[in-house]
Amino acid sequence: MISQKTRYAFRALFYLARSKGPVSLASIAANEKISRKFLELVMVELKRHRLVVSSRGKKGGYELARPANEISYAGVRVMDGPLAMVPCASVTAHRQCRACYDPDFCAIRSVLMEVRQGTAEILERHTLSDFLGILPKITV
Amino acid sequence: MISQKTRYAFRALFYLARSKGPVSLASIAANEKISRKFLELVMVELKRHRLVVSSRGKKGGYELARPANEISYAGVRVMDGPLAMVPCASVTAHRQCRACYDPDFCAIRSVLMEVRQGTAEILERHTLSDFLGILPKITV
DNA sequence: CCCAACTCTATTATTCATATTGACTCTAAA
DNA sequence: TTTAGAGTCAATATGAATAATAGAGTTGGG
Numbered sequence: 001m002i003s004q005k006t007r008y009a010f011r012a013l014f015y016l017a018r019s020k021g022p023v024s025l026a027s028i029a030a031n032e033k034i035s036r037k038f039l040e041l042v043m044v045e046l047k048r049h050r051l052v053v054s055s056r057g058k059k060g061g062y063e064l065a066r067p068a069n070e071i072s073y074a075g076v077r078v079m080d081g082p083l084a085m086v087p088c089a090s091v092t093a094h095r096q097c098r099a100c101y102d103p104d105f106c107a108i109r110s111v112l113m114e115v116r117q118g119t120a121e122i123l124e125r126h127t128l129s130d131f132l133g134i135l136p137k138i139t140v
Numbered sequence: 141m142i143s144q145k146t147r148y149a150f151r152a153l154f155y156l157a158r159s160k161g162p163v164s165l166a167s168i169a170a171n172e173k174i175s176r177k178f179l180e181l182v183m184v185e186l187k188r189h190r191l192v193v194s195s196r197g198k199k200g201g202y203e204l205a206r207p208a209n210e211i212s213y214a215g216v217r218v219m220d221g222p223l224a225m226v227p228c229a230s231v232t233a234h235r236q237c238r239a240c241y242d243p244d245f246c247a248i249r250s251v252l253m254e255v256r257q258g259t260a261e262i263l264e265r266h267t268l269s270d271f272l273g274i275l276p277k278i279t280v
Numbered sequence: 281c282c283c284a285a286c287t288c289t290a291t292t293a294t295t296c297a298t299a300t301t302g303a304c305t306c307t308a309a310a
Numbered sequence: 311t312t313t314a315g316a317g318t319c320a321a322t323a324t325g326a327a328t329a330a331t332a333g334a335g336t337t338g339g340g
Contacts, residue, residue: 002225002252004298007237010248024316038299044318057307060316073251085142097147107271108150111213111262112142118258122251131247144329164285178330184287197338200285 006079008034008042009051013076014135016052017068017128022061045079068132074123083123084116091116146219148174148182153191153216154275157208157268162194162201185219208272214263223263224256231256 011032016023025043029036043062046052051071052062064071077083084090088097089112096103103109151172156163165183169176183202186192191211192202204211217223224230228237229252236243243249 001222001227007248014247022316026316035299037301040318041299054317055307056305056315056317058309058313058315060307062317073248082141087141101276105274105276107154107268107275108147108213111266111270114262115259118262119255122254122258126251128247130251134245135247136241136245143327162285166285175330177332180287181330194286195338196284196286196336197340198284199339200337202286 002077003080005042005045006077008032008039009046009076009079012039012042012046012062013051013064013071013128014131016062016064017071017132018135018137022055022059022063024061028062042079049075049078051075064128067129069127069129071128072124073126074120077123083119085112089113089116091120142217143220145182145185146217148172148179149186149191149216149219152179152182152186152202153204153211153268154271156192156202156204157211157272158275162199162203164201168202182219189215189218191215204268207269209267209269211268212264213266214260217263223259225252229253229256231260 011034012028015028015032025040026036028034028043029039032039034042043052043054047054047062050065053065054060054062074083078092082090082093084093086097086108087093087095088100088103088106088109097106100106151174152168155168155172165180166176168174168183169179172179174182183192183194187194187202190205193205194200194202214223218232222230222233224233226237226248227233227235228240228243228246228249237246240246
């Protein structure tokens with residue numbers, strides 16, 4: 001299951017994708033009904049992952065770092081860490097499983113790498129813009 | 141990431157697949173270097189999922205409930221609960237996500253259902269017997 | 281009858297996700 | 311140059327899930 005953080009990340013990103021110019025944390029939180037303070041943590045991570053950029057001071061706020069059609073689901077999903085179901089099948093955070101006898105003789109590694117690969121392919125070929133059409137307009 | 145329980149489950153199952161007749165909890169635990177008491181919980185769940193059968197009394201122990209080539213990875217993975225990354229994309233435990241505005245307007249549901257489907261297909265077409273050949277006589 | 285096995289019910293420990301708090305920094309505009 | 315509106319940072323609860331442990335109870339073959 002994906003984390004609440006990732007859900008909020010998706011919602012915030014879709015919100016930004018439907019907005020123009022910098023949007024304040026407060027308005028995202030209010031409109032998406034997310035705890036302002038928790039959303040703050042989410043936004044910091046989104047920034048760290050280079051999915052949004054921020055500006056300070058009056059008129060400051062957040063914007064997508066790239067056009068919506070260049071932000072893939074895979075890019076957002078990383079908020080939850082590696083895609084793989086075991087460390088040894090991970091591309092981004094590969095490491096041997098503790099107590100692994102020998103990767104060459106591992107009975108689960110190859111299957112879970114297949115799964116990781118399949119999942120990545122699907123998540124990478126979908127972007128935020130795939131769904132902008134069906135989302136309700138922002139009415140504020 | 142899969143849970144420790146699921147890892148132990150795989151190891152225990154592979155161990156049984158390479159054994160003959162009932163195997164005691166104690167021998168699985170000793171050979172696979174798993175806490176005897178924790179493995180007990182794992183075996184209870186494996187039994188509940190009908191992946192193993194047990195017999196009591198002297199000479200008792202655990203055996204695979206079916207031939208190894210009829211036990212798929214998907215069957216074992218269920219130890220960790222639903223395959224889907226969101227409740228609304230789950231086949232086995234479907235329910236609406238909390239705070240879901242409208243499933244028809246959900247921007248993540250359809251993608252995550254694709255992922256669930258792809259994952260299930262991969263896990264279902266692999267069975268324990270796919271890997272019996274490469275495993276050492278004892279110890280995964 | 282007895283021992284070696286599984287079974288059941290608790291309890292504890294650890295980790296992780298979720299959330300909240302308060303103080304701090306920056307910057308455009310008045 | 312002041313200031314209000316914005317993002318930033320650090321620290322700390324809280325709660326749920328996972329992992330592990332403990333001990334008493336049951337079963338059945340020899």
